Amino acid sequence: MQSIINLLTRAVFMSTPLILGALGEVVSERSGMMVCAVEGIFLGGAWGGFAGAYLSGGNLLVGFLSAMIVGLLVALLYGFTTIYMGQHQIVMGTAVAILMTGFCTFFYRVIFGTPTSPLKVSTLKKLPLGPLAKIPVIGQIVFSQNIITYIAWILVPLISYFIFRTANGLTLRSCGENPEAVDVAGINVRRVRILAVGFAGILGGVAGAYYSLCNVGMYTSEIISGRGWIAFGICFLGNWNPVGVLIYGVIFGICDALGNYVKALGTSVLPNELFSALPYLLVIIMTALRRSFNVPAKLGTNYIKEE
Amino acid sequence: MNKRGEFGRLIFWTVLAIFLGLLICYLFLPLMGVSPSLAFTTMVTGVFSDKFTMGNILIKTTPLILTGLAFSFTYKANLYNIGAQGQFYVGCMGAVAVSLRLAEKIPGPLVLILACAAAMAGGALTGFIIGFLKAKAGANEFLVSMMSTYVVIYLLQYSLGSWLQEDKHEYLKTNSIKKAVWLPKIIDGTSVSLGIVIAVIAAIVVWLILYRTTLGYRVRVTGQNIHAARLSGINPVREYMIAFAISGAIAGLAGFTEINGMQHMLLTDFESSIGSYGIGIAIMASANPIGVIFAALLFGFLQVGGTVLSHSTDAPASVIDLMLGFVMLFVLMSFFFRRRSELRAMKKQALTKEV
Numbered sequence: 001m002q003s004i005i006n007l008l009t010r011a012v013f014m015s016t017p018l019i020l021g022a023l024g025e026v027v028s029e030r031s032g033m034m035v036c037a038v039e040g041i042f043l044g045g046a047w048g049g050f051a052g053a054y055l056s057g058g059n060l061l062v063g064f065l066s067a068m069i070v071g072l073l074v075a076l077l078y079g080f081t082t083i084y085m086g087q088h089q090i091v092m093g094t095a096v097a098i099l100m101t102g103f104c105t106f107f108y109r110v111i112f113g114t115p116t117s118p119l120k121v122s123t124l125k126k127l128p129l130g131p132l133a134k135i136p137v138i139g140q141i142v143f144s145q146n147i148i149t150y151i152a153w154i155l156v157p158l159i160s161y162f163i164f165r166t167a168n169g170l171t172l173r174s175c176g177e178n179p180e181a182v183d184v185a186g187i188n189v190r191r192v193r194i195l196a197v198g199f200a201g202i203l204g205g206v207a208g209a210y211y212s213l214c215n216v217g218m219y220t221s222e223i224i225s226g227r228g229w230i231a232f233g234i235c236f237l238g239n240w241n242p243v244g245v246l247i248y249g250v251i252f253g254i255c256d257a258l259g260n261y262v263k264a265l266g267t268s269v270l271p272n273e274l275f276s277a278l279p280y281l282l283v284i285i286m287t288a289l290r291r292s293f294n295v296p297a298k299l300g301t302n303y304i305k306e307e
Numbered sequence: 308m309n310k311r312g313e314f315g316r317l318i319f320w321t322v323l324a325i326f327l328g329l330l331i332c333y334l335f336l337p338l339m340g341v342s343p344s345l346a347f348t349t350m351v352t353g354v355f356s357d358k359f360t361m362g363n364i365l366i367k368t369t370p371l372i373l374t375g376l377a378f379s380f381t382y383k384a385n386l387y388n389i390g391a392q393g394q395f396y397v398g399c400m401g402a403v404a405v406s407l408r409l410a411e412k413i414p415g416p417l418v419l420i421l422a423c424a425a426a427m428a429g430g431a432l433t434g435f436i437i438g439f440l441k442a443k444a445g446a447n448e449f450l451v452s453m454m455s456t457y458v459v460i461y462l463l464q465y466s467l468g469s470w471l472q473e474d475k476h477e478y479l480k481t482n483s484i485k486k487a488v489w490l491p492k493i494i495d496g497t498s499v500s501l502g503i504v505i506a507v508i509a510a511i512v513v514w515l516i517l518y519r520t521t522l523g524y525r526v527r528v529t530g531q532n533i534h535a536a537r538l539s540g541i542n543p544v545r546e547y548m549i550a551f552a553i554s555g556a557i558a559g560l561a562g563f564t565e566i567n568g569m570q571h572m573l574l575t576d577f578e579s580s581i582g583s584y585g586i587g588i589a590i591m592a593s594a595n596p597i598g599v600i601f602a603a604l605l606f607g608f609l610q611v612g613g614t615v616l617s618h619s620t621d622a623p624a625s626v627i628d629l630m631l632g633f634v635m636l637f638v639l640m641s642f643f644f645r646r647r648s649e650l651r652a653m654k655k656q657a658l659t660k661e662v
Contacts, residue, residue, distance in 0.1 A: 081636070085643040090387050090449060094586045095639055099632025101580075105625035110338045226457050233450055271469075277461035280454040287451060288444040 007261050008141045008254070014215075015253025016149040017042075017207035021231030022238060022245040023152070023159055024200030024207075029240055030163060031196040032176035032298040036093020037078035039228035040100035041201055043221075044070040045208025047104040050219035051111055053121045060124055063213050064148075064206055071205020072198055074100060079197035083190050086302050105221050123217040124148065148210055153246070155203075160242040172196060176296030179303040189303045207231065226280070233283040239294050255279040312652070316645055321591070324641035325605065328634035335629065341620045353615035360611060362497025366569055368600075368607035370395070370578060372506040373561035374585025375603050376513050377554045379594040383517060384550040385530035390437060390452030391558040392582025393459035394430040398562025400466060401425035403573040406484040406566065407471075415487040422488065423563045430559015431552045433459065438551025442544040448551070456582065464575055471573065480574035490568035502564030507600060509560060514596040516553075526550050558582075580628075587635045606631060 021038060028035050035041070048070030053063025078096050081087045112119055124146045132143040163169040171192060174182045179189045211227070212219045230252060238244025259275040333343035354360050374391040381388040388394075405422040437455055441448040467479040474482060490500040517523035528536045529546040536543055561581065566573060584606055591605075592598030613627030 081640060085640060087639050087643065088590070090389070091586065091590045092639060094389075094583050095632065095635040098580070098583055098587065098628055099636060102625050102628025102630070102632050106335065106623060106629050109623045109625065110335075229450075229453050229457075233454065236447060236450060271465050273461040273465040273468075276464075277458045280457040280461075283454045284440070284446070284451050284458070287446040288440045 003261075005137060005140055007257050009144070010257040010260070011250065011253040012141055012145060012149065013253070014256040015249040016145075016152050016214075017210035017227065018231050018234055018252050019152045019156070019245055019249035020148075020203045020210070021207040021228060022234040022249060023155055023242055024203030025232055025235035026238070026240050026242055026245055027159060027163070027172070028193075028196040028200040029235060029299055030176050030296055031172050031193045032179060032296055032301065032303065033079070033082070033193050033197050034089050034093075034300045035075065035078065035197055035200045035204070035232075036090050037074060037096040038093070038200075038204055038232050039224060039226070040078075040093070040096040041071050041074045041204035042208035042211075042224045042228035042231070043097075043100045043104055044074045045205035046212040046223045047108065047208075047219055048205065049209025050121065050212040051108075053213055054119060055111070058121045060121070060213055063121070064209055067205040067209030067213075068202045069205070071201040071203070071208065073201070075197050075201020075204065076194070078201075079194045082302060083193050083197070086304060089300050089302070101221065104219075108219060108221075118218050118220075120217045121213065124214045146214060148206065148214060156242045156246050163242070173296070175303075176298055179298055183303075183305065189305075193303070204228070204231075230279055230283065233287070236293070237283070237286050237290070240296065241294075252279050252282070255282060313649070316648060320641040320645040320648075321638060324637040325634050328637035329630060331637075332626070332630045332633045336622055336626070339621050339623065341616075341622045346616055346620065346622065349619055350612040350616050353619060354608065354612050358494075358496045359498075360615065362494060362499045363611045363614075364604065364607045365494075365497075365499045365503045366607075367610045368603045369502040369506045369564050369568070370561040370581050371584055371588055371603035371606050372510055372600055373557055373564070374581050375588035375592065375599040376510055376585075376596055377558035377561075378586050378589035379592070379596060379599055380513060380517070380526075380554045380557065381550050382589060382594045383523075383530050384526045384546055385533075386438075386441070386547060386550060387449040388434065388437070388452050388551060388554045388558075389449055389586065390433070390455040390459075390582070391554075391561075391585050392579070393452075393456035394433045394555040394558035395561045395565075395578070395581060396456075396459045396463050397429040397433045398426035398559030399566050399573050399577065400463065400471065400562070401427075401429035401559065402563040402566040403481050403484065404471065406488045407482060410485040410488045418488045419490065419567060422567055423560070426559045426563035426566075427556040428559070430562065431556035434555020434558070435548060435552040437555075438548040441551070442547040448547075463573075467573065467575060478574075481572050483572045484567065488567060489571060490564070498569070500564070500568035502568035505560070505564055506603075509557060510596045510600050513557065517596065522549070558585075584631065587631070591635070591638050605634075609634065 021042060025035055025038060045067040049063045049067030052066030053060050056062040074096060078092055082089050082092050126144050127147050129143040133139045171182060171187055175189050175192045182189050208224060211223050234245055234248045234252060237248045255278045259278060262275045263272050333346050336343055336346050374395060377391040378388055402422040402425060405425045406418060409418045409421060437448055437452045440446040440451050464479065471481045473480055490502055492500055525541045526546050528541060529543045533543050565578060588599055588602040588606055591602040609630050610627055613630055616622050616626060617624040
């Protein structure tokens with residue numbers, strides 16, 4: 001029983017960055033912009049977060065703030081070239097990913113040289129929520145997580161409310177469904193889109209930093225290894241809906257935790273690699289099985305104003 | 308608008324973009340105590356001083372041509388095959404399995420043909436699955452192909468730890484394949500194998516398929532206007548599967564040229580970024596199969612140049628990705644400026660005609 005509770009606690013812990021990244025993706029994809037640079041944004045966040053925290057003597061707040069800034073800058077680079085220069089989104093995403101791989105490794109070397117043992121910062125502490133944390137089972141799984149996790153949960157209803165219940169949310173969605181109409185109404189489609197992409201960049205930066213500052217307390221160039229794309233997939237599977245994102249985020253958190261759990265157990269009949277590949281397999285199977293998607297009509301198409 | 312002016316503009320903007328990309332990258336080098344001018348001269352003289360290093364460019368170029376072609380082919384059908392890396396690994400497994408099991412049992416050239424066929428079949432199958440899911444289940448091919456790479460990476464890890472593992476069972480790699488099943492070297496004093504020839508032939512064949520056969524025509528029409536395609540009796544669903552299978556086969560072929568031509572064994576993290584470089588190459592070449600050869604040569608040169616740079620100065624190896632990233636970014640941006648200058652020229656032409 002205790003091991004199952006531990007597994008689920010770990011699952012919730014590992015689902016946070018996926019939820020954060022996917023929430024940002026939901027907001028920007030609702031405006032018609034796929035953030036294909038998500039992998040690069042995550043990596044930038046992981047790097048920026050670690051550098052900020054380490055250089056400020058282990059101050060994690062500085063770490064997360066610098067992760068946000070790096071994430072925002074990467075997203076703006078992506079947004080500027082796709083929205084204002086009309087470049088293809090998927091292609092630009094790949095270019096940004098390659099650039100960030102080089103950039104982060106290069107500047108890690110510039111700032112820290114080649115340390116003999118890996119540099120570490122102490123990871124973010126858990127924050128048990130007083131009496132709630134004392135509830136059996138649920139207390140440990142849900143109410144003894146760190147603050148970023150709680151923020152991610154609060155963001156789910158907030159973003160949901162923003163997208164579906166506010167005038168600005170309607171504008172955002174219209175940019176993804178019928179940008180011409182939005183333009184005719186006198187709203188600047190490109191500005192809405194770049195703001196949405198910037199927001200995704202900030203959340204993606206925090207998500208990336210979660211891996212370096214909450215999970216391992218250090219930075220390596222393999223720290224993200226496809227997690228950004230998983231967040232991208234969760235946005236699809238969650239049907240561009242924050243609540244869906246939360247559900248799928250937890251499912252993938254369980255996958256992630258299960259892989260580690262089985263590895264630690266070491267007595268499985270099935271190969272470990274199968275469990276490591278599980279999240280990726282799951283995305284493939286689930287996208288293939290789902291029949292109806294509520295895809296924003298203009299997702300991935302750049303808006304070119306007729307002149 | 309004449310074609311010549313268009314080509315001239317393409318060359319001008321691309322060269323400018325490459326230059327600016329490298330310049331920005333070099334401006335970061337003083338942070339590591341390397342002066343930009345020294346870096347530039349080291350790179351150029353280092354690469355072109357001896358035959359062996361120059362040969363390395365061709366070696367690096369070989370798989371990049373093929374992954375670039377793989378992305379180009381689906382791109383023509385307006386599909387995105389981001390999973391060339393995975394298809395390449397499956398191709399590697401096919402080639403190495405055949406080469407290990409059949410070497411010295413049947414004649415070398417025959418093994419090579421079979422290894423090539425196995426690599427292409429493996430890649431084609433992986434690609435076909437993606438195309439199938441896209442066509443029959445309406446899955447997003449971009450997402451599925453992206454994820455397939457990670458699945459294949461773990462499949463590769465598993466295989467290297469079990470049925471393909473070397474005899475000592477210590478490391479995650481295979482035995483070296485026998486010399487009889489190596490692709491022959493074609494230039495003395497270098498390690499350049501027949502692989503580069505295969506890659507160039509592949510580029511020409513892909514060009515022929517795309518522009519000189521009905522198959523290629525159907526694929527391109529599907530990509531340009533799916534409704535028109537359907538009305539003229541083309542079944543887009545079928546074209547999706549065909550395009551993905553062919554794309555996968557090309558990426559798988561890269562596995563053959565790398566295993567039998569270059570590395571002679573398979574190990575983990577093997578050429579782990581040729582898939583994403585391939586996308587960059589295809590786009591720089593506007594998905595033109597012949598253009599892919601030249602874009603791949605540029606990437607090959609930058610990779611070898613970066614390696615020389617990191618060996619002979621204090622610059623780290625990550626400078627390669629930094630260079631490639633900036634060059635790609637600037638080339639993509641140059642498309643925007645080129646288009647604008649083309650439009651301006653067209654307007655001017657229209658004006659002079661009116662007068």
